[in-house]
Amino acid sequence: MIHVFVGPTLSRSEPQLSAPGIRRWPPARHGDLFHATIRDDDTVVLIDGMYHQAPALRHKEILAAMGRGVHVIGAASIGALRAAELAPYGMLGVGSVYAAYHRGDITADDEVAVGQAPDGQWEALTWPLVNLRSVLRLAQEAGILDSAQAHELLEALRAVYYPQRTTAAVRAVSRWQGESSFARWLAEQIDRDPHFGDVKRVDALAAVQTALSGRPLPAGARPTRAVWDTTYYRRWSNDWAHERVDGLHLSTEGRLVYQQVFDPAFRETWAANTAPCTPPTARACR
Template identity: 60%
Template structure:
């Protein structure tokens, strides 16, 4: 696997644990050019290899910030770089010194003014303007002419990317300098992140399994029974579950007498939604109508986001979601944590956060149902 570039800023960046998980499964991973070079420098002791000048600069301590490789990209499918990363500007200044387009003192004084331009605004026009403002007019003209002759001139990241791809194609990858410790990536955080990526085609739709599960946990009045059955199944599985019935485990903990906490408060496993048996048990009560409702609620969120730019479901006020949740579960505030735990939601606050994804759609359904209820009452 060759990792070159990636997204961050508006989306979570490529995670270290994701790379460690791949290497732990026997995949050879090499990084170069951009975030690939940065991750390779960070994960070199664990077996990730690196290729190219940018990687070597990180390893040698010549550069250390992620802003060194950051660029603004063209939206859509092409993702063409629209701005200059600092590593490319360093490369250009080095070539300029070698070719006599500017002396070493001039080049040394230009890096900070160029760095001061925010990376999504560091276009070629902006770079040339900074050079001219700093009195490096000859250098600006030289760079303009070189870019006119070769649109890839100065693109060190591109050179490194080509080197890495060539090494992968030829099989000449550098040896892994370290090794991933067994299970280093297998944390609760990693499992939760993996769960966020699991989806399934249901008819003509692709639905995230976490959304389908959350809907059942929140809206299925019998889900506590389903969660209890899952806990029993999980406990009797070899490995994480230790392969014994829950009653026996509770007895070992001295928790089988009067006043003992309920099983669901004691045993709270991190779910693995890549396990089809787990998903099958937890979604056994799901219906086609449930899936259609999830789609409808997602469409409602999208509609509100179009009319209210910047809206996100997680920004819904906690108090509003909590009030609806208590009504939905016919519970009072003191019962909220226990009810959430009995449904595998971790805590009342976790349940409140989970409801926010569905809240606008649920309220829209409730408003639409009121005229019918009023007519029935008459």
């Protein structure tokens, strides 16, 4: 099974997301890789993720998934950022955005950040800097801007807080910089092609295609438990491990806290039941 975590970077109507064997998830957030339906030897394609409205997907969750045999591909957005950070541990990065992070050409998170619609549709409301870099490069190739003008415009757009980099803001900043011709040219290009300059979309489609290709993924160095196993990780994993007890879905973390408070024999029970295990299970993990 291929699990694709995607939101504003790709439309829900993208044909690749309806291919057999693909399960589409909304943008990833903390805890998603603990889901019991993500099994050993499955593939996760990480494209979009939450980071403002909800806790972001943590590095150690990805490391733990790879440690139990899940293949993880990252591209385009937070997937490209995480892939650049975790490439030494076996995460596969795909596309130009990943390559730019990996080389150190870009480093800031807001290079890929966009404002998202709050209604669950995951529509992008703003421009990410990586796409603005792309259209500025295309404008230079078309003779609309020279390199100095493009650089000054990029710096002016970078100064706009990422949830405010709307199309209207891009036009306004362009006019303030004396580049109204660029604003008109960009509007014309987008009218012809709504995906004009959208390198994030190109990379995301390439990542999904990589997962669908059927070719064996490069063998990464499967991280050992010592790489991610911390007290914090154990608490996260136990919080996401649930078991149905007397009609209630209870987390292992919640049950442990209850037992610590009320069970006189907790110390002996803990010592007898803390052998290493792989979440998500209902058993406590040390």
